[in-house]
Amino acid sequence: MATMVSTRPVRSTGAGTGPKVPGPNGNGSKRHDGFPDPDANWNRYRIGMWVGLASVAMMFTSLSSAYIVRSASSNDWAALPMPGILLASTALILGSSATLEVARRKLKAALSVPYTKWLFVTVMLGLGFLAAQIFAWRQLAGRGIYVASNPHSSFFYLLTGAHAVHLVGGLLGLTFLWLRSRRHVIDKTLIARRKAATDAVSIYWHFMDALWIYLFLLLFLWR
Amino acid sequence: MxxxxxxxxxxxxxxxxxxxxxxxxxxxxxxxxxxxxxxxxxxxxxxxxxxxxxxxxxxxxxxxxxxxxTGKAGDRxxxxxxxxxxxxxxxxxxxxxxxxxxxxxxxxxxxxxLHDAPPGSYTVEVVAQQFQWNFHYAGADGKFGRTDPSLIDDGSLNFIGLDAEDAASRDDAVTAALAIPVNRPVELRLRSKDVIHNFWVPQLRFKQDLVPGMEIKVNFTANKVGKYELACAELCGQLHFKMKSYMLVLPEDELTALQALPQEQFQARMGELLNKYQLPQY
Amino acid sequence: MSETHEGVHRHPAPTGFIRKYIFSIDHKVIGIQYIMLALAAVVVGMLMSLLMRLQLSWPGTDWPILGTLFPTGAPNGVMNPEFYLSLVTMHGTIMVFFVLTTAPQGGFGNYFLPIQIGAEDMAFPYLNMLSFWVTLVGFIVILMAIFVEGNQGIGEWFATLGPSFAGGSGTVGPIGGWTGYAPLSALGKIAGPGQGGGMNLWIISIAIFCVGSLLGALNFITTLLNMRTKGMTLMRMPLTCWAWFTTAVLALLSFPVLLGGGILLLLDRVANTSFFIPGGLYVSGLLSGSNPNFPLHTGGSPILWQHLFWFFGHPEVYIAILPGMGATSHILATFARKPVFGYRAMVFAIFAIGLLGFFVWGHHMFISGMSPYSAIAFSVLTLSIGVPSAVKTFNWLGTLWGGRIRFTTAMLFALGFVSLFVAGGITGLILGQSSLDLPMHDTYIVTAHFHLVMGVASIFGMFAATYFWFPKMFGRFMSESLGRIHFWITFAGVYAIFMPMHVMGLMGMPRRFSQFTEYNFLVNSSGLVKLVTVAAIITIAVQFVFYFNVFWSMFKGERAGENPWEATTLEWNTPSPPPHDNFAGVLPVVHHGPYEFAVPGAPRDYVMQTDVDVEVPSGNGHNGKH
Known part of the structure; x- marks a missing residue:
């Protein structure tokens, strides 16, 4: 390791000058010695999720700005009739956010059996949402409205499709949590890790929920 | 070192x-x-x-x-x-x-x-297509005939889809070279049939994209009679490098005489003028 | 002695060859993989530029070897225009994405960011591995794009995917420039050679690349925020880390926009939507909607693509150059034996450049037909981005001033970076003005400007980084004598290549012309064009000296110790090459700012970040008082 031959003693030289006592670096570690501890600090799951969502948000921002520009750029815009099933899918995804929140609280309260159950309910509601979306696409296609029919239908399929792809990622995350949740853990760091993972997936899932509400309003209220 | x-x-x-x-x-x-x-x-x-x-x-x-x-010991x-x-x-x-x-x-x-062409400007419609420039002149009546994309037929040389039924289009002329008057404001209405092209005459000191689906207006005044090269400066496909034409800046009387001619004679006269004027020495 | 701490082995060192060198989750191996990818890509891009120069200097010449290698692109050895244009497209795409984005960030950033902040690995090692492999797939797809168009071999297979994947008429790759402007890129085969299946693969490749970059950016940001060792406060980080961090933020926020635009463009091509294709088009003798080969399109906006592209494209310029700036600051201080001048100003300048970079994309579109009023705002914002760039230059000069400069090859390239960054960046003052852009847009002065600043300067930063960090990465020095040959010829060579391009631009020479013989106003350029080509051939040839140096030194170079350059930051606090977990299970503790050179009264002329028992007058890398 480093070989520093020191010739001078440490001296306190007042604020802002000499070597300071290094403080914690703000990573939220439970250790109070200032070192990041990757095995005890699972905060990186939460940070990474927020950072990743920033990029998801940017992509949907770019698509929405394209939507707004395109809707104003010509007169070929023909508004779609809203497939009624979308109200059901909205209810399903709102419900899934609520059940996920319940699951997260159960985990916090160390109630692992209800945690597993509520996770399962969330996964089912998520699948229900996906089924409703697929039904809406089929309904539109049945009426002869396809992706290239007019700009609004293009954006409808594109935005709902992109949302569904991201949602599948969330479902995989939830399923993973659910499978893991049936494994009994006692170890403290593993419990911390489970909480962090649940937090991260919840952040993502709630984001997908909010994103859906936003897209729904954009698609059927903006124009 | x-x-x-x-x-x-x-x-x-x-x-x-x-x-x-x-x-x-x-x-x-x-x-x-x-x-x-x-x-x-x-x-x-x-x-x-x-x-x-x-x-x-x-x-x-x-x-x-x-x-x-310098490698001196202790020198910091x-x-x-x-x-x-x-x-x-x-x-x-x-x-x-x-x-x-x-x-x-x-x-x-x-x-x-930031301003529109002043009244009395000489107006030409420019319709670019892959590797060719088309210039549409209003003729003696000063009105452009109706154009419609569905009437375009390159095979029968109707490059810009001019509607022959329209009264205003009878005296219109369409050529492959641009003729404008000297010392008089000019307005170009730029359109494209297919992909993005760019109107570029180095001596004019400006460029402008021709964007399909849009009509973009530019105005300027040329102040020196002569013949100048016109290039496409936006990648438009295979033969982009030779999507070339000429811009003739003509004395007012010469342009007026040209404009009074019907289509065939217009083109013939344009050919003569292109031979008459020389490119600048570089 | 330095203070240390027992770290935790997060993942044990792998043993098998495959887990160790191929599917590795070690950020150091992944970094080297990225660098190797860039080294492979840059050869492809460089040889393409060589072919382009041959065509521009001697158009119509019969090069028998070309006829053999590219039977469709250069039948009978004479290069055809569509081959030239596909070279333009592929050269730009490969260089920007697979060289300038991978090597500085994915390569050196991956290797050194965790070590410089005292972490054992990235926050998400598996994600890191994934981001490299996704990027590699993107590279393979872009290489396939070159061959699909020919409708032979691999192209035949792609044609089975659907009509829009079938090749055009006998070219060698997509044509659209690296910007892929719609509707040329959106119309499909009907728009001519280079618009067939190869263009689909071009878009798909870029989309894949976006995903890989996003995974990487996420990892960089989380690592830097969460994994810094004890005492490594933000203002004690080396400037390289600030640069990589800012680059990651730019990538995180700009690549999704390109991804969104790419999806729209691909849908226009394969699903007949009309996002970018307006109505009433008449292409190659067919009216839109009149023929099954050209389905009906209405109302799309070609300029929308440009907005989406350049919203990404401008930050991308800074993604390419910021890591080079970071490396240059780092290396200048190390070999001038002097603290970085104005550390805080440097950090703010990096941030200012990154932030402003998101608000200037419109300067690529002054002549596109967008609102002339917005051009004014874009123009003034663009010129203001010159201010932090100038601040960086002043601070680099300030770092050298009063130093004791050691002219290693790494230092030579860092100094070259400063020279080239000024030469290339300063012409932004011309091009950023909307009025002056009218004659200058899309001429060779633009080519000269961005090649110098985002191409050559960035690459000089990476050369400097390579010579500087090679001893750490492989435990051996690169040959300094070969390095000097490489530097002198490259430095003079790039000036000889790109300086004449400025005056070609003044003459009005447009970019992306496969020959200049059609126009009288370019007649005076032919001597310069040939001069540039000769300079390019010499410069390209000497790059193989660099390649030789890299691979020879890996095995035969002189052995290097732990801290061969007498540098200060954490990567010099661990063996060369570093062990699997970087610090052999003992995390370093940081006590000082990153560039404490020439500290009065200190026993040596440098104080490492981990050193204890040394008094440093002005502490944490704050500006001192005069």
Whole structure:
């Protein structure tokens, strides 16, 4: 390791000058010695999720700005009739956010059996949402409205499709949590890790929920 | 090594600067009314650019010459983490110079782009297509005939979809070269049939994209009679490099006479005029 | 002695060859993989530029070897225009994405960011591995794009995917420039050679690349925020880390926009939507909607693509150059034996450049037909981005001033970076003005400007980084004598290539012309064009000296110790090459700012970040008082 031959003693030289006592670096570690501890600090799951969502948000921002520009750029815009099933899918995804929140609280309260159950309910509601979306696409296609029919239908399929792809990622995350949740853990760091993972997936899932509400309003209220 | 590097940096700087003192390798002669102001702005900018470039390179050369490590034992660099006063000084100075340049440039831009063509401008419709320019003249009545994409038929030479049924289109002419009057405002209405093209006559000192689905208007006044090359400056496909035409700047009487001619004679006369005028000497 | 701490082995060192060198989750191996990818890509891009120069200097010449190698692109050895244009497109795409984005960030950033902040690995090692492999797939897809168009071999297979994947008429790759402007890129085969299946693969490749970059950016940001060792406060980080961090933020926020635009463009091509294709088009003798080969399109906006592209494209310029700036600051301080001048100003300048970079994309579109009023705002904002760039230059000169400069090859390239950054960046003052852009847009002065500043300067930063960090990465020095040959010829060579391009631009020479013989106003350029080509051939040839140096030194170079350059930051606090977990299970503790050179009274002329028992007058890398 480093070989520093020191010739001078440490001296306190007042604020802002000499070597300071290094403080914690703000990573939220439970250790109070200032070192990041990757095995005890699972905060990186939460940070990474927020950072990743920033990029998801940017992509949907770019698509929405394209939507707004395109809707104003010509007169070929023909508004779609809203497939009624979308109200059901909205209810399903709102419900899934609520059940996920319940699951997260159960985990916090160390109630692992209800945690597993509520996770399962969330996964089912998520699948229900996906089924409703697929039904809406089929309904539109049945009426002869396809992706290239007019700009609004293009954006409808594109935005709902992109949302569904991201949602599948969330479902995989939830399923993973659910499978893991049936494994009994006692170890403290593993419990911390489970909480962090649940937090991260919840952040993502709630984001997908909010994103859906936003897209729904954009698609059927903006124009 | 420091001294060699310094000398090389200085030589490169000198050669780079000298490269710009050559009339052959400079902007071509300008023939539009807005060009002198633009050229002046360019000259001011390139002076600032040249001086900053040279000053930075000379200083860099000086630093590597002067502050090379001489290998003397115990000889250390000056210990400093910087100077807030200097930071503020050079930030303020560069911000002032750069933003002043940018703001100055806007007057030229505003004069060119922020107003419509004055009344009485000579108007030509420009319809670009892959590797060909089409110019649509209104004829003696000053009205453009109706055009419609569904009437376009390259096979029968109706390149712009001119509606022959429309009364206004009877005296219209469509040619592959552009003729405009000298010393009179000109408005070009730029359209494209297929992909993005770009209208580029170096002597006019401007470019403008021709975007399909849009009609973009530009106006300018040319002030020197002659024949000039017109190039496409936006990648438009395979033969982009030879999507070429000419712009004729004609005395008013010559243009008036030309405009009075029906389509076939118009084209023939255009051919004669293209032969009559010579390209500038470069 | 330095203070240390027992770290935790997060993942044990792998043993098998495959887990160790191929599917590795070690950020150091992944970094080297990225660098190797860039080294492979840059050869492809460089040889393409060589072919382009040959065509521009001697158009119509019969090069028998070309006829053999590219029977469709250069039948009978004479290069055809569509081959030239596909070279333009592929050269730009490969260089920007697979060289300038991978090597500085994915390569050196991956290797050194965790070590410089005292972490054992990235926050998400598996994600890191994934981001590399996704990027590699993107590279393979872009290489396939070159061959699909020919409708032979691999192209035949792609044609089975659907009509829009079938090749055009006998070219060698997509044509659209690296910007892929719609509707040329959106119309499909009907728009001519280079618009067939190869264009689909071009878009798909870029989309894949976006995903890989996003995974990487996420990892960089989380690692830097969460994994810094004890005492490594933000203002004690080396400037390289600030640069990589800012680059990651730019990538995180700009690549999704390109991804969104790419999806829209691909849908226009394969699903007949009309996002970018307006109505009433008449292409190659067919009216939109009149023929099954050209389905009906209405109302799309070609300029929308440009907005989406350049919203990404401008930050991309800074993604390419910021890591080079970071490396240059780092190396200048190390070999001038002097603290970085104005560390805080440097950090703010990096941030200012990154932030402003998101608000200037419109300067690529002054002549596109967008609102002339917005051009004014874009123009003034663009010139103001010159201010932090100038601040960086002043601070680099300030770092050298009063130093004791050691002219290693790494230092030579870092000094070259400063020279080239000034030379290339300063012409932004011309091009950023909307009025002056009218004559200058899409001419060779633009080519000269961005090649110098985002191409050559960035690459000089990476050369400097390579010579500087090679001893750490492989435990051996690169040959300094070969390095000097490489530097002198490359430095003079790039000036000889790109300086004449400025005056070609003044003459009005447009970019992306496969020959200049059609126009009288370009007649005076032919001597310069040939001069540039000769300079390019020499410069390209000497790059193989660099390649030789890299691979020879890996095995035969002189052995390097732990801290061969007498540098200060954490990567010099661990063996060369570093062990699997970087610090052999003992995390370093940081006590000082990153560039404490020439500290008065200190026993040596440098104080490492981990050193204890040394008094440093002005502490944490704050600006001192004068």
């Amino acid at each position: 420091g001294r060699v590097l310094a000398v090389i940096i200085w030589i490169i700087t000198l050669l780079s600067v000298l490269l710009f003192f050559n009339k052959k390798w400079w902007l071509p002669e300008a023939i539009s009314d807005h060009a002198p102001a633009l050229d002046r702005q360019f000259l001011i900018t390139i002076l600032v650019v040249g001086i900053s470039f040279a000053a930075a390179q000379i200083a860099l050369g000086y630093a590597v010459w002067k502050f090379r490590d 660099a000056v210990y400093t983490h910087g100077s807030n006063r200097l930071e503020v000084l050079w930030t303020v100075i560069t911000a002032f110079v750069f933003i002043a340049l940018g703001v100055m440039g806007q007057s030229v831009w505003a004069a060119l782009r």
